[in-house]
Amino acid sequence: xxxxxxxxxxxxxxxxxxxxxxxxxxxxxxxxxxxxxxxxxxxxxxxxxxxxxxxxxxxxxxxxxxxxxxxxxxxxxxxxxxxxxxxxxxxxxxxxxxxxxxxxxxxxxxxxxxxxxxxxxxxxxxxxxxxxxxxxxxxxxxxxxxxxxxxxxxxxxxxxxxxxxxxxxxxxxxxxxxxxxxxxxxxxxxxxxxxxxxxxxxxxxxxxxxxxxxxxxxxxxxxxxxxxxxxxxxxxxxxxxxxxxxxxxxxxxxxxxxxxxxxxxxxxxxxxxxxxxxxxxxxxxxxxxxxxxxxxxxxxxxxxxxxxxxxxxxxxxxxxxxxxxxxxxxxxxxxxxxxxxxxxxxxxxxxxxxxxxxxxxxxxxxxxxxxxxxxxxxxxxxxxxxxxxxxxxxxxxxxxxxxxxxxxxxxxxxxxxxxxxxxxxxxxxxxxxxxxxxxxxxxxxxxxxxxxxxxxxxxxxxxxxxxxxxxxxxxxxxxxxxxxxxxxxxxxxxxxxxxxxxxxxxxxxxxxxxxxxxxxxxxxxxxxxxxxxxxxxxxxxxxxxxxxxxxxxxxxxxxxxxxxxxxxxxxxxxxxxxxxxxxxxxxxxxxxxxxxxxxxxxxxxxxxxxxxxxxxxxxxxxxxxxxxxxxxxxxxxxxxx
Ligand code: HEM
Ligand SMILES: *[C@@H]1O[C@H](CO)[C@@H](O)[C@H](O)[C@H]1NC(C)=O
Ligand SMILES: *[C@@H]1O[C@H](CO)[C@@H](O)[C@H](O)[C@H]1NC(C)=O
Numbered sequence: 001x002x003x004x005x006x007x008x009x010x011x012x013x014x015x016x017x018x019x020x021x022x023x024x025x026x027x028x029x030x031x032x033x034x035x036x037x038x039x040x041x042x043x044x045x046x047x048x049x050x051x052x053x054x055x056x057x058x059x060x061x062x063x064x065x066x067x068x069x070x071x072x073x074x075x076x077x078x079x080x081x082x083x084x085x086x087x088x089x090x091x092x093x094x095x096x097x098x099x100x101x102x103x104x105x106x107x108x109x110x111x112x113x114x115x116x117x118x119x120x121x122x123x124x125x126x127x128x129x130x131x132x133x134x135x136x137x138x139x140x141x142x143x144x145x146x147x148x149x150x151x152x153x154x155x156x157x158x159x160x161x162x163x164x165x166x167x168x169x170x171x172x173x174x175x176x177x178x179x180x181x182x183x184x185x186x187x188x189x190x191x192x193x194x195x196x197x198x199x200x201x202x203x204x205x206x207x208x209x210x211x212x213x214x215x216x217x218x219x220x221x222x223x224x225x226x227x228x229x230x231x232x233x234x235x236x237x238x239x240x241x242x243x244x245x246x247x248x249x250x251x252x253x254x255x256x257x258x259x260x261x262x263x264x265x266x267x268x269x270x271x272x273x274x275x276x277x278x279x280x281x282x283x284x285x286x287x288x289x290x291x292x293x294x295x296x297x298x299x300x301x302x303x304x305x306x307x308x309x310x311x312x313x314x315x316x317x318x319x320x321x322x323x324x325x326x327x328x329x330x331x332x333x334x335x336x337x338x339x340x341x342x343x344x345x346x347x348x349x350x351x352x353x354x355x356x357x358x359x360x361x362x363x364x365x366x367x368x369x370x371x372x373x374x375x376x377x378x379x380x381x382x383x384x385x386x387x388x389x390x391x392x393x394x395x396x397x398x399x400x401x402x403x404x405x406x407x408x409x410x411x412x413x414x415x416x417x418x419x420x421x422x423x424x425x426x427x428x429x430x431x432x433x434x435x436x437x438x439x440x441x442x443x444x445x446x447x448x449x450x451x452x453x454x455x456x457x458x459x460x461x462x463x464x465x466x467x468x469x470x471x472x473x474x475x476x477x478x479x480x481x482x483x484x485x486x487x488x489x490x491x492x493x494x495x496x497x498x499x500x501x502x503x504x505x506x507x508x509x510x511x512x513x514x515x516x517x518x519x520x521x522x523x524x525x526x527x528x529x530x531x532x533x534x535x536x537x538x539x540x541x542x543x544x545x546x547x548x549x550x551x552x553x554x555x556x557x558x559x560x561x562x563x564x565x566x567x568x569x570x571x572x573x574x575x576x577x578x579x580x581x582x583x584x585x586x587x588x589x590x591x592x593x594x595x596x597x598x599x600x601x602x603x604x605x606x607x608x609x610x611x612x613x614x615x616x617x618x619x620x621x622x623x624x625x626x627x628x629x630x631x632x633x634x635x636x637x638x639x640x641x
Contacts, residue, residue, distance in 0.1 A: 025103040031458040032099045032106060035445075039099035040073050046100060046107060047132075047462060052079055076100060076109075080613050082434045082464070086471035086492060087111060096472065097450060099461070106461045109435075111469040113537035118448045119438050119463065120537070120545030125446045128547060129439040129462055135279045136362065139305060140355025143550070144363060155519050155550070157337050157348065158356055161330040162550055166214065169329065170557045171407040173213035178565040179402065180222045181206045185629050193582065193630040195575045200373045200620055207369035208268055210558055211361055216311055217329040220265050226254060262303045270300035272362060276615050308354050331357060360551070366617045367432040368555045372562055373620075375426040377608070378494040380572045380627050381601055383638040385422065385496050390567045390632065392418040397568055405564075407557075414560040416531070421499035423559045427541035428470045429494050430608065432617040435464035436543050465540060475538035486641065493641075499532045519546070573637045574600035575626035585636050597637045605641075 025041070032039040044051050055077065062074055072092055075081055081089065089109075090096050096112035110116055119126045133145035143154035181203075185196055196202070209220040256263045262270070271278075274297040277286065286298035315331050334356060338348040379386040396413040397405070414420065440446050442460040449455070457463065469475070471491040476498070478490030485493070542549035549555075566572075576585065579596045588596075604625050611623045630636075 021103045025101070028101045028103065028106050028458075031445075032101045034456065035099060035458055036453070036455045037097055037099050037108075038093050038095045039101050040076060040093065042073050042077055042100055042102045044077075045102045045105040045462075046077060046079055048102075048104060051077075055079060073100075080434070082109070082466045082468045083431075083612065083614075083618055084609060085468075087468045087473070090466075090468060090472070096469075096474075097455070099458070106458050108457060108461050108463045109466045109468075110463060111466045111472050112450055113469065113475060113535045115448055115450050115537075116465050116469065116540060116544065117537035119465065120540075120543065120547070122446075123546045125444075126438045126440060126457075126463065129437050132437055136359055137355060138278060138301065139308070139358045140349075140351030140353075142352070142355035142359040144359045151547075152516070152519065153348070154352065154356060156516075157334060157352065158330070158360070158550060159518060160337055161215075161333040162554060166330065166333075167411075167553055167557050168407045170210065170214040170554055171405075171411065171561055173210045173219075174558050174561040175402055175405065175565060176219075177206050177209045177213070177222075178562045180209075180225055181562075182566065182569070184222060184224050191631070192634050193628055195577055195626055195628050197575075197626045198624045199376060199627055200369075200624060203369040203373040204273070204365065205269065206372070206562075207365040207558070208272065208361075209265075210368075211364045212264075212268065214554070215330040215360055215364070216308075216357065217315075217331065218264065218311070220268075223254070223265075260303060260306065262299060264304075264307050267300045267303035267307060268361075270296055271304050272365060274300075275362070304358075305354065308357055312350065312353060330360060362616070363549075364551050364554065366619070368558050370430070370432050370617060370619055371423065371426055371555070371559055374430045374608075375422055375559070375563070376566075376572045376627055377574075377604060377625055378426055378429070379422065380574045381604065381641040382494060383635070384640050385418075385494075386567075386571060387638075388497075389418045389422055389563065390571070393564050393567050397564060402565065410564065411557060411560065414564060415556065418496065418500065419560045419563045420556075421496040421531070422563065423556065424499050424539075425494055425496040428476075428539065429492070430612070430618060431467035431470055431541050433541070433543075434467045434614055434618055436540065438463040438465060465543070467540075469538055469540065472538070475535050488641070501532050569632060571630045571632050571635045573628040573630055573635060574604060575628045576600050576637065577626070582636075593637060594639055597639050600637075601641045 029039075029041065059074075059078060062077070063070070065074070072089060075085060076089055078084065090098070090111050097108065097110050097115055100107040100109065110119065127147050130145060130147055136142065136145045141150065141154070143151060143158055146154055184202060185199075186194060205222070209222070212218045212220050254263050254265070260267075274293055277294050277297045278301055280286065280294075283298040283301050286294045286301075289295060289298075311331060312335070315329075315335055319332055319335050331353070334353050338353060379389065393414070396410060440457050440459050440461045440463070445459045446457045447454055448457060473491055476491050483490055537544060542552045542555075574597065576596045576599075579599055580588070585593060585596070607620065607623050607625055612618050612620050
C-alpha cells in the first residue's frame, strides 16, 4: 500500500513536471512567434549550467538519431558552434538574428551589424546578464560584473589607468618580456631554428607577466632567467629613481617571501590557469577536496589575494608620500582615483580595488596570449603575409636595437599597416570571446530594426552577439573569383591583406558618445585612417559601445610590440618534425617540402576547428600545435595555405 502511494506520488510529480515544462515551452514558443524572428526549438537551454557541464557526453548519442529528426537544433546544441560552424547556421535559417527556444529560456543569436549596434548602444534596454558574471567576484565586485550606477563607479575608477602614459609602460614591459620569451624559445644564442612544442603555454606566461608589470608594477622573473643578471638595459637608468620602490623587489624569484607559501609567479599562474575550479566553491571548501588541483587553486587564491593586499599597502604609502612621478601603474591610479586616502570619501572600498585588480588580470591575459599564439600559427601557414609583415616592421625599426625603440614613434606606424592587419585578422578568424552576452529584462521586450523591418526581442532573453558575424559574407567580401580557394571559403581564411584594401574603406568609424567622458577609457582613435574599416557593428572582438573592452589599446600595444620584437629577428613555420627532420627537409625538392607542409596545415586547421573550446576564452585544449622558430633567412617552408 505504502509502495503504491509512493509510486503514485512520483508519477504525479513527473506528470506535473512534464506538464509545466510543456506549458513553459508553449509559452516561450508563443513569445518567439510574436517576435517576428525565425526560431529553433531545443530540448534544453544551450547555456544552462547542466548542459554546459555535460553536453559532450550527450552530443555523440544525439548524433546517432535518424537523419529525419536531426537538424539545425542539434548543431546549435554545441555551445561552441559559433566558432566551429561560423555563419552557416544563420544561412540555413536565412536570417542574421534568430531565437532558440527551450522550456527554461529563450536565447537569441545575432550576426547582423545594424542589430549589434543597436544592442551595444542601448545599454539600459540590453543589459549584461549579470548572473553569468558573479563567478568573477572572487575578490570583490568589479567593472566586468556590474551594471548601471555600480558599473559607472567601477568604470570611472579604472578608466584613467588606460591612458597613453600607461600604454607607454605596456610598451616597455612588452619589450622586456618578449625578449625574455625569445630567450626561452631560442635557448642558446647560436640556434638557427628550434621547434616549440607548446607555444600556447609560453604566450600565456608572457601575457601574465606583462600585465603584472604594467598593471601592478611587479616585474616577474621568468624561471629560465632566474639568477641571471638582468639585461633590460632600456629601463635601467630611465626609471632609476623609481627602481628602489618597485614592488617587485619583494615579489621576484622562486623563494616565497616571508608569510607566503607560494611565490608570486606560481600563485598567479595557478590561480588563473585553474580558475574554473574556483567556481565550484570557496577556498575553505576547495582546500578540503581530495583533488590536488583543487587544493592548489584554493591556496593560490588566498596567496594572490595576500600579495595584492601587500601591494595595495605599499602603493598607498607611496601615493600618500606623493611618490608618483615615475612609473604609473593601474593600482596606483586605482588608489588615487578611489579616494580611499581621503577619509571624507568612503563609498569605495578596498574590495573594489582588489576586485578590479583581479578582473583586469583575468580579462587581460588569456585574450592577448591567445591572440599572439594564433597569430604565430596563422603566419606560419601564410608565408607571403609573414614576409610582408617583416618588410613593414623592418621599415619602421630601421635596424635600431630594441633599447632605442620609442613608443610614440613606433606604435602609430605599426598600427597603420600590416602589423595591425595581422592582429585584426587573427581576432576576426579566431575571436577569443565567441559569444558576447547581453539580455533583455523579464517583462521588458525590446523593439529593434533590421533591414528596415521592426522586430521584438522577447523579455528575459539571453542574447549572444555571435563571432559568426566575423564570417558573414555580407561584411567580408572576397575578391572576385576567390570566394573559395583550395576548398576554404574566403571568410574563413586568414588573409590579413583584406585590411589593407583602401578601395574597400567604409564610412568613418564613429565612436559612441559617452554621456560622461570619464567613462571612455582607452585613449587614441581606434582607426588607421586610410585602411579598411568594417561596417559599424560587424567587427566586435572587443565588443562595442558602452561595455566595450577597456583594455583594447593595452592589448593592441602588447601585440604589435611583440610582433616587432619577434619578426625583426625570426620567422615562424609549422613544425614538420613528425614527417621529416631538418636534414631531410634540406635535401627535398620544393614539391616534396610542400607535401609535408600540407600535412602540417591540414592537421593545424583540424585542431583549430575541433579542439578549441571556451571556458572564458577560446583556447586550444588538450592538444598543441608545435611551431618552428627560424632565424630569418633560414626558412624552408615558404608556402601559403
Ligand atoms: C586581444 C585582447 C582582448 C580581447 C579580444 C578582449 C575582449 C573583450 C570583450 C569581448 C569584452 C566584452 C565582454 C563582455 O561584454 O562580457 C571585454 C571587456 C573588458 N576587457 Fe577586454 N579584451 C582583450 C584585452 C583586454 C586587456 C589587456 C584588458 C586589461 C588590461 C581587458 C580588460 C577588459 C575589461 C575590464 C572589460 C570590461 C569593460 C566594461 O564592462 O566596462 N581586456 N574585453
Ligand atoms: C578591395 O575592395 C573592393 C571594394 O569592396 C573589392 O572590389 C576588391 O575586390 C577588394 N580587393 C581585394 C584584394 O580584396
Ligand atoms: C583594425 O580594426 C580597427 C577596428 O577595430 C580599425 O579601426 C583599424 O583600421 C584596423 N586596422 C587595420 C590595419 O586595418
